[in-house]
Amino acid sequence: MQMDEIKAIVKMMREYSLTEFKIEADGCNLSISRSAGTPAAPAQVVLPAAAVQPAPVAVPAAAPAPAAEAAPAKERETIESPLVGTFYRSASPEAKPFVSVGDKVDPDTVVGIIEAMKVMNEIKAEKRGEIREILVENGAPVEYGQPLFVIA
């Protein structure tokens, strides 16, 4: 690992307000930590003494945080609400729910309805996978971006 690369990493950490960075690459083990507001102090660059290590596990840097939410990489995949309104699991009170846990869906599968201003909007999965969990109750209000289902 060259000094230039380390400098670039330090700059990136400052830019994205990251506090910790660890990487194992090129036979070297680099760990940097900083407290917000102070310049990063590179620490503990450990170069293995002898033989080249087998292909190291590259630990990816924490994903650059978007402005508002410093969130770690998502642990689970979800289907989120594209609207604000009331969420319904079926087309009508008597009908079967569109999807249940265990159902396989593809991008065009209708997974629910969100009613907004008296208009019923069909919500498509937009993803492929299997419904693992239903996060919202039938008839509950939902906001934009709110996770509705866990999908795998």
Added chain:
Amino acid sequence: MAELLHKVLIANRGEIAVRVIRACRELDIATVVVYSQADADSMAVRLADEAVCIGPAKSSQSYLLIDRILSVAALCDVSAIHPGYGFLSENAYFAEACRKHGIIFIGPSPEAMRALGDKAMARATMKKAGVPITPGGDGIIADEKEAVRLARSLKYPVIIKAVAGGGGRGMRIVHNDASLLAAYHAAKTEAESAFGNGDLYMEKFLVNPRHIEVQILADNYGNVIHLGERDCSVQRRNQKLLEESPSPSLPAKLREKIGAAAVKAAKAAGYTSAGTIEFLCDSSDNFYFMEMNTRIQVEHPVSEAVTGIDLVKEQLRIAAGEKLLYRQKDVVINGHAIECRINAEDPERNFAPSPGRITQFIPAGGPGVRMDTHVYSGYTMPPYYDSLIGKMIVHGSNRAEALAICRRALDEVVVEGVKTSLPFLKKVIANKHFSGGKYDTGFVERLMQELANPTKKEENK
């Protein structure tokens, strides 16, 4: 009033959302704020009783989506919506939609909004009511021939403006016959694409006028009062940087006349709630109606400081159907107030926006200082909206004291992590023309030129 307005939805963000939430809390009105994903960590979201995400960062996919906002209003069972300023605050269609859904819109009626939003119609209304208007043509410029005829009768320089425009957009200043037709067609095309309406009107262009605006309040029963004037001549490219009340250059007799004209204007337009009538004053102290802003404005705290009247609370009361608490004689202008707008902009790079994370924020304080801001240490200024960090309003017993407080307070404010307009504001306050109260809308341009080319003669103390 709590019964009629039990819950208010704030359809805005930033410092004005915080401002409205504060007024509601003091009146025991529950609050709901809508927010985009970029504002999830905003102060308004933290302070409101309920907060609902309505879209991604872009305004056109969040704060401007009428159906989403009304959806939230229905879900949360609100009685009224406060639109703040900008966004949908002057959108007659939105005001109409609120009315249709049985939700009180905290502002004027859609009819008054439409009448004043059409600038040519507004001029005609004012002319009929006997409010002086800038010399200009009556109505829309029909064709090229009329443009030429009008320009010749008004005498250059003239300004061509979009009927559906406002706030400094869609205009062309013309100095001579040679550039007239090109400007006419350019303005038309621009108006067409920006406002969907290519209609234009023409006025005499006043060179470096003073921008004097009057704050009014009107209830639903025909009562209208004014709260004095604000001098907003310190502008850069039609964007206000600093406002003060009273205006240091307005003779007392003119003050009465302008106030009376503003009340007349509001009545002629059937206006209700808070609003501002903008006038231009020329070097001979003639004043002319320019346009009316049918919303609460950024600089409203300046008038609150000198009158002691809480404008947002009055908007809430008016919307709840209450009569105005104050009569004109109850409005007394006390002392002097100055507001500085602190923007996340870099004065060294032509005021380029400077979004980013504010690593440290320390507001000014002490007697006579009010800071209206949504910002805090660690807050990230998103790049999707305006660059306003906050407003610092100072109030002294006279202008000299207000200036001293302003100077002192500007030195206290700390904003680290982004570039701000603070250094430029300090130069404005230090400038002898400004502190002497002798400035017009050309002031900022001249100051910037002076700063770029300092001469031995100019001693800016």
